Amino acid sequence: MTTSGTVLVVQHGARDLLGHAGRALRAEGLTADVRNVARGDALPTSLAGHDGVLVCGGAQDAFRDAGFPTRQQELALVRAALRDGVPLLGICLGAQLLAQAAGAEGYRGERRETGWCTVRPTPAAALDPLWSGLPGELRVMQNHGNHFPLPPGAVLLVRGEADYRFQAFRVGARAWGMQFHLEADETMDYPAGMAEGEAFLDARPWAELVFRRFARVAAAGRGLLAA
Numbered sequence: 001m002t003t004s005g006t007v008l009v010v011q012h013g014a015r016d017l018l019g020h021a022g023r024a025l026r027a028e029g030l031t032a033d034v035r036n037v038a039r040g041d042a043l044p045t046s047l048a049g050h051d052g053v054l055v056c057g058g059a060q061d062a063f064r065d066a067g068f069p070t071r072q073q074e075l076a077l078v079r080a081a082l083r084d085g086v087p088l089l090g091i092c093l094g095a096q097l098l099a100q101a102a103g104a105e106g107y108r109g110e111r112r113e114t115g116w117c118t119v120r121p122t123p124a125a126a127l128d129p130l131w132s133g134l135p136g137e138l139r140v141m142q143n144h145g146n147h148f149p150l151p152p153g154a155v156l157l158v159r160g161e162a163d164y165r166f167q168a169f170r171v172g173a174r175a176w177g178m179q180f181h182l183e184a185d186e187t188m189d190y191p192a193g194m195a196e197g198e199a200f201l202d203a204r205p206w207a208e209l210v211f212r213r214f215a216r217v218a219a220a221g222r223g224l225l226a227a
Contacts, residue, residue, distance in 0.1 A: 004029055004030070004031075004219075005029070005030050005031070005051035005052070005218060005219050005221070006030065006031045006032075006033050006049060006050050006051055007025055007030050007031070007032055007033065007050065007051060007052040007053065007054055007215070007218050008033050008035065008044065008047065008050040008052070008053045008054070008077070009021075009032045009033060009034045009035065009054045009056065010035055010037065010043065010053070010054070010055045010056060010074060010077075010094070011034060011035070011036040011037070011038065011056045011058075012036075012037055012038055012056060012057065012058025012059070012060060012093060013036075013038050013057075013058055013059070014036065014038040014039050015189065016036065016038075016056060016057075016058075017187065017188050018032065018034075018056075018183060019183040019184055019185040019187065019188060020182065020183050020184075020185055020204070020207045020208050020211050021054060021091075021182075021183040021211045022183075023208070023211075024208060024211030024212045024214070024215045025054075025211075025215050027212060027215070028212060028215035028216055028218075028219050029219065030051070030052070030215055030218060030219055032054075033050065037069075037070045038058075043070060043073045043074065043077065044077070046080065047077060047080050047081060047084065047086050050086065051086070051087070051218045051219065051221065052086060052087040052088065052089075052214070052215075052217070052218025053077065053078070053081050053086060053087070053088040053089070054088075054089050054090075054091070054094070054214075055074065055078065055088070055089070055090040055091065055093070055094030055097055055098070056091050056092070056093070056094055056183070057091050057092030057093045057094060057143075057144075057181060058092070058093040059093075060093060061106070061108075061146060062093055062096030062097045062099075062100050062106050062146060062148075063096070063100055063105060063106035063107070063146070071097075074097055075097060075100060075101050078090070078097055078098055078101040078175075079101045081174075081175060082101060082102065082171060082172060082175055085172075085173070085174055086174070087174045087175070087214065087217045087218045088174065088175040088176070089175075089176050089177075089178075089214050090175075090176070090177040090178070091177075091178055091180075091181060091182065091183060092143070092144055092178075092179060092180070092181060093144075093146075094177065095148075095168075095169075095177030095178055095179050096146055096147070096148050096177075096179075098151075098171060098175060098176075098177040099148035099149075099150075099151050099154075099166075099169075099177060100148070102151035102152070102153075102154060102171045102175075103151050103152050104148045104149045104150065104151040104152070104154075105148070105149070106146055106147065106148040107146065107147060107148070108145060108146050109144075109145050109146065109147050109163055109164065110163065111145070111163065112143075112144065112145040113142040113143075113144055113145070113160075113161075113163070113164050113179075114142055114143050114144075115141070115142065115143075116139050116140070116141055116142075116196055116199050117139070117140060117142050117160065117161070117180070118137055118138070118139055118140075119137075119138050119140055119158050119159065119160045119167045119168075119180065120136060120137055120138070120158065120159050120160075121134050121135075121136065121138070121157060121158050121159075122156050122157055122158065122159055124155050124156060124157055125157045125158065125168075128155070128157055128170060129213060129217060130157075130170075130176055130210050130213045130214055130217075131157045131158065131168065131210065133209075134206050134209075134210075135206065138158070138203070138206065139199055139202060139203060140167075140180035140181070140182065140203065141180060141181040141184045141199075141203075142164075142179070142180050142181070143181065144164075144179065147163075147164050147166070147179070148166065149166065150166045150169060151169070151171055153171070153172075154169045154170060154171045155169060155170045156168075156169050157169055157170060157176075158178070160179070164179060166179070167179045167180060168180075174217065176214070182203075182207050182210060182211070183207070183211070184200070184203075184207075185200055185204070185207075186200045
């Protein structure tokens with residue numbers, strides 16, 4: 001692989017791993033500049049030198065500063081990516097931060113969405129650089145209690161149940177959010193009932209595909225590649 005570039009990775013848990021996402025970045029010749037705020041890593045003040053941004057999940061509230069000392073810094077980086085066209089992918093908390101930065105106010109749901117759930121790509125997914133060609137139903141790992149409305153002008157790509165309808169979306173041409181944990185693989189630590197080996201195997205091919213596609217978008221120098 002001759003491509004080179006750097007993706008800023010923001011993590012929020014001291015023991016977090018990148019799973020499918022990390023392998024996809026390496027496979028496309030990209031370096032992960034990992035900043036784990038739970039371990040005290042400093043965030044950059046700008047995206048200079050970064051070809052993409054991956055904002056991972058976490059237990060923090062995307063819509064409150066309490067208990068989330070880096071929230072404003074992270075929102076500033078997400079807004080910079082949107083403004084400058086830097087490819088960005090937000091997972092769970094990262095998706096909520098993207099929604100917040102794009103103008104949607106997050107909220108706490110009435111129940112937690114935990115474990116393996118079925119979600120469905122929308123017709124718009126067929127035209128998306130990351131989500132085209134996926135099965136009509138996807139089993140994904142969830143572990144969240146917060147959610148968001150769809151940001152103004154965003155494209156809904158994956159739909160969930162009534163309580164948590166907006167499962168994956170795109171803002172503009174180069175920023176994506178997913179409420180579920182597509183990076184999850186069998187090597188990670190999970191609460192009881194979530195580590196279903198067969199589900200991981202079923203999800204692996206298309207999980208790897210989505211992350212490889214995002215990595216290629218980043219590797220292309222902030223330009224879009226065909227799906």
